[in-house]
Amino acid sequence: MLEIKDLHVSVGGKEILKGLNLSIGAGEVHAIMGPNGSGKSTLSYTLAGRVGYDVTGGSIIYKGEDLTALPTDARAAKGIFLAMQYPVEIPGVTTINFFKTALNSQRRARGESDLDAVSVLRLVRGKAAALKVPEEMLKRALNVGFSGGEKKRLEILQMALFEPSLAILDETDSGLDIDALKLVADGVNALRAPDRAMLVITHYQRLLNYIVPDRVHVLSAGRIIKDGGKELAHELEAKGYEQIIKDAA
Amino acid sequence: MSAIRETADQVATLGEKYKYGFVTDIEMEVTPKGLNEDVVRLISGKKNEPEWMLEWRLGAFRRWKEMTEPSWARVHYPKIDYQNSSYYAAPKANPKLESLDEVDPKLLETYAKLGIPLHEQKLLAGVAVDAVFDSVSVATTFKKKLGEAGVIFCPISEAIREHPELVKKYLGSVVPVSDNFFATLNSAVFSDGSFVYVPKGVRCPMELSTYFRINASETGQFERTLIIAEEGAYVSYLEGCTAPMRDENQLHAAVVELVALDGAEIKYSTVQNWYPGNEEGVGGIFNFVTKRGDCRGRDSKISWTQVETGSAITWKYPSCILRGDNSVGEFYSIAIANNYQQADTGTKMIHLGRNTRSRIVSKGISAGHAQNTYRGLVSVHPKAENARNHTQCDSLLIGKSCGAHTVPYIESRNPSARIEHEATTSKIAEDQLFYCTSRGINQEEAVALIVNGFCKEVLQQLPMEFAVEAQKLVGISLEGSVG
Ligand SMILES: Nc1ncnc2c1ncn2[C@@H]1O[C@H](COP(=O)(O)OP(=O)(O)OP(=O)(O)O)[C@@H](O)[C@H]1O
Ligand SMILES: [Mg+2]
Numbered sequence: 260m261l262e263i264k265d266l267h268v269s270v271g272g273k274e275i276l277k278g279l280n281l282s283i284g285a286g287e288v289h290a291i292m293g294p295n296g297s298g299k300s301t302l303s304y305t306l307a308g309r310v311g312y313d314v315t316g317g318s319i320i321y322k323g324e325d326l327t328a329l330p331t332d333a334r335a336a337k338g339i340f341l342a343m344q345y346p347v348e349i350p351g352v353t354t355i356n357f358f359k360t361a362l363n364s365q366r367r368a369r370g371e372s373d374l375d376a377v378s379v380l381r382l383v384r385g386k387a388a389a390l391k392v393p394e395e396m397l398k399r400a401l402n403v404g405f406s407g408g409e410k411k412r413l414e415i416l417q418m419a420l421f422e423p424s425l426a427i428l429d430e431t432d433s434g435l436d437i438d439a440l441k442l443v444a445d446g447v448n449a450l451r452a453p454d455r456a457m458l459v460i461t462h463y464q465r466l467l468n469y470i471v472p473d474r475v476h477v478l479s480a481g482r483i484i485k486d487g488g489k490e491l492a493h494e495l496e497a498k499g500y501e502q503i504i505k506d507a508a
Numbered sequence: 509m510s511a512i513r514e515t516a517d518q519v520a521t522l523g524e525k526y527k528y529g530f531v532t533d534i535e536m537e538v539t540p541k542g543l544n545e546d547v548v549r550l551i552s553g554k555k556n557e558p559e560w561m562l563e564w565r566l567g568a569f570r571r572w573k574e575m576t577e578p579s580w581a582r583v584h585y586p587k588i589d590y591q592n593s594s595y596y597a598a599p600k601a602n603p604k605l606e607s608l609d610e611v612d613p614k615l616l617e618t619y620a621k622l623g624i625p626l627h628e629q630k631l632l633a634g635v636a637v638d639a640v641f642d643s644v645s646v647a648t649t650f651k652k653k654l655g656e657a658g659v660i661f662c663p664i665s666e667a668i669r670e671h672p673e674l675v676k677k678y679l680g681s682v683v684p685v686s687d688n689f690f691a692t693l694n695s696a697v698f699s700d701g702s703f704v705y706v707p708k709g710v711r712c713p714m715e716l717s718t719y720f721r722i723n724a725s726e727t728g729q730f731e732r733t734l735i736i737a738e739e740g741a742y743v744s745y746l747e748g749c750t751a752p753m754r755d756e757n758q759l760h761a762a763v764v765e766l767v768a769l770d771g772a773e774i775k776y777s778t779v780q781n782w783y784p785g786n787e788e789g790v791g792g793i794f795n796f797v798t799k800r801g802d803c804r805g806r807d808s809k810i811s812w813t814q815v816e817t818g819s820a821i822t823w824k825y826p827s828c829i830l831r832g833d834n835s836v837g838e839f840y841s842i843a844i845a846n847n848y849q850q851a852d853t854g855t856k857m858i859h860l861g862r863n864t865r866s867r868i869v870s871k872g873i874s875a876g877h878a879q880n881t882y883r884g885l886v887s888v889h890p891k892a893e894n895a896r897n898h899t900q901c902d903s904l905l906i907g908k909s910c911g912a913h914t915v916p917y918i919e920s921r922n923p924s925a926r927i928e929h930e931a932t933t934s935k936i937a938e939d940q941l942f943y944c945t946s947r948g949i950n951q952e953e954a955v956a957l958i959v960n961g962f963c964k965e966v967l968q969q970l971p972m973e974f975a976v977e978a979q980k981l982v983g984i985s986l987e988g989s990v991g
Contacts, residue, residue, distance in 0.1 A: 351960070351964035360953070362948075
């Protein structure tokens with residue numbers, strides 16, 4: 260599904276990712292853990308194609324296609340979804356209108372017909388109920404005045420709505436209360452499918468009790484320095500990054 | 509269902525840059541270039557006007573000759589040669605038609621291209637359309653229904669002939685003949701426009717709309733509109749316009765006068781989309797407009813809503829004179845300037861009566877090399893006890909080469925007045941664009957979506973069908989502004 264080879268990425272002229280390798284097969288869930296500033300969000304923005312994240316070397320192959328030249332919206336239409344660490348507020352644009360615009364943009368890019376307002380509302384309602392997102396929230400301006408946890412839940416609601424092939428979750432668990440964490444994990448697990456891959460970025464092993472990963476990677480200073488199974492997360496929790504990084508060196 | 513929700517669809521269906529750039533190939537009757545008393549007489553004669561009207565025009569013309577063009581606005585343009593323009597154009601076949609079937613099919617085609625569905629959709633939507641094609645009105649619908657309610661809605665040229673007592677009483681009573689250079693010019697040579705009279709206690713049974721088109725090359729367009737709402741009457745008037753693409757600059761100097769008597773309410777909405785010139789700043793309409801409403805009666809209300817996306821230069825300050833006690837003036841504005849457009853627009857709220865209230869919401873969007881100026885006056889006169897004003901003035905910048913300027917003038921001569929002014933300036937944030945595009949929305953659609961969100965308070969003031977059109981225009985007029 261996703262094949263990243265020797266990826267170098269610079270932001271503002273500074274190299275952040277320094278030869279990152281990562282391979283995720285269809286149907287797999289991978290977790291990335293790593294200290295603050297190690298480049299986790301940089302990786303997720305690069306996968307989504309954010310302007311300013313310059314790929315200076317290496318390749319990103321998604322479903323056999325090199326992504327590096329593809330603009331952000333085209334990647335979304337091809338099934339790449341990023342649940343952001345810091346979702347953005349858009350004043351004056353209602354959440355439901357935003358969902359409809361996004362959904363139909365993706366559909367159009369894939370040559371599918373638009374969904375009308377009623378169909379979108381029906382679709383969103385069903386998914387929102389499962390995530391306990393109240394209907395009133397859908398009528399408010401996107402993310403404006405939403406609590407941290409509400410914003411994260413809205414990200415997962417969008418994931419459920421767009422049904423991406425590759426979902427990247429950047430610290431979706433931070434800011435969630437325990438009940439919400441379970442809801443979100445259930446939402447993610449419900450989407451696990453043989454033709455779908457997920458990359459879960461987190462600081463806490465707790466999330467991985469609910470979303471059990473196939474592989475865990477440790478990112479440090481722009482490189483993956485250690486890979487393992489789900490037990491690696493426990494090891495990290497016990498030893499801390501410093502020790503693991505030392506051991507790997 | 510909220511019109512805002514439809515933004516995405518609306519914006520997405522628009523591909524072309526300025527899709528209204530075409531010229532209808534209809535034979536025009538045009539006066540020779542130049543302006544003198546004979547031209548004024550000729551215009552008056554074409555309209556079969558009574559003697560008093562001709563005298564009124566000539567009086568205006570004589571004053572105009574003594575006046576000089578104002579230069580205080582933050583706009584720059586080459587000197588206009590008023591003698592190198594023609595002041596009257598009419599389609600040659602000047603028809604008096606009973607039904608639309610008799611209208612020149614070419615005209616109907618033009619309307620169709622403009623998306624003005626005179627034939628069916630307006631009928632279905634219940635909107636009476638007084639379609640002004642250049643200077644002569646050729647089709648008026650819904651006259652009967654309005655007639656039953658006692659509402660007069662007709663071309664002003666007809667009103668001059670059929671309702672002289674009303675025209676004499678109110679024409680120039682809000683914008684005096686010698687008010688300003690452009691208004692005086694208009695008074696001398698106005699071609700046509702709309703006249704609305706809503707009698708006492710009548711709520712006008714439908715939204716009134718007029719579509720203006722400028723279609724004759726090098727012909728100034730001088731619309732004149734007069735709307736009178738008698739005691740307790742209500743009317744909502746919609747004005748919308750698009751013009752064909754042209755290289756020459758075209759002067760447009762309209763005058764709109766509104767009169768609201770005791771307890772009356774007038775809602776005047778405009779979507780303005782005249783040709784703004786090309787990406788290099790060549791061509792485009794010069795729009796110098798005088799719009800003023802007089803809340804003459806107590807408890808009256810006048811509300812201006814405008815969406816200005818077109819014209820090379822806009823000079824426009826729809827104003828309210830709050831003369832009656834407890835009267836209310838409102839001004840909701842979206843002004844978009846892209847490429848080399850220059851907009852200097854705002855409002856004047858003149859508080860004369862007691863307990864008068866005014867509210868100003870201005871949303872200015874600048875992109876490309878455009879300059880966008882909000883210029884607003886709030887004036888409280890000594891007798892205006894307890895006057896209230898709230899002004900909200902927000903600017904949004906797209907790109908680095910554009911400018912936004914806010915010039916508020918506040919004059920308070922009554923200590924009980926309360927005047928509040930809030931202003932913000934912001935940019936479309938890169939993270940907002942990234943968020944939208946990461947969900948599959950393309951860049952231009954994302955800009956349109958964000959800008960429509962920014963303008964929401966004003967868009968909500970528009971009648972439904974105009975809100976949809978306005979949202980489209982926001983998208984079109986900002987195409988290519990980011991990237
Ligand atoms: N525009 C920029 N210019 C220079 N450095 C930048 C820029 N943007 C990000 N960085 C740096 O890149 C590094 C990686 O940032 P990134 O956000 O990817 O870290 P992260 O692993 O997601 O951290 P966290 O766990 O705190 O979310 C940080 O040191 C950050 O300061
Ligand atoms: Mg991060």
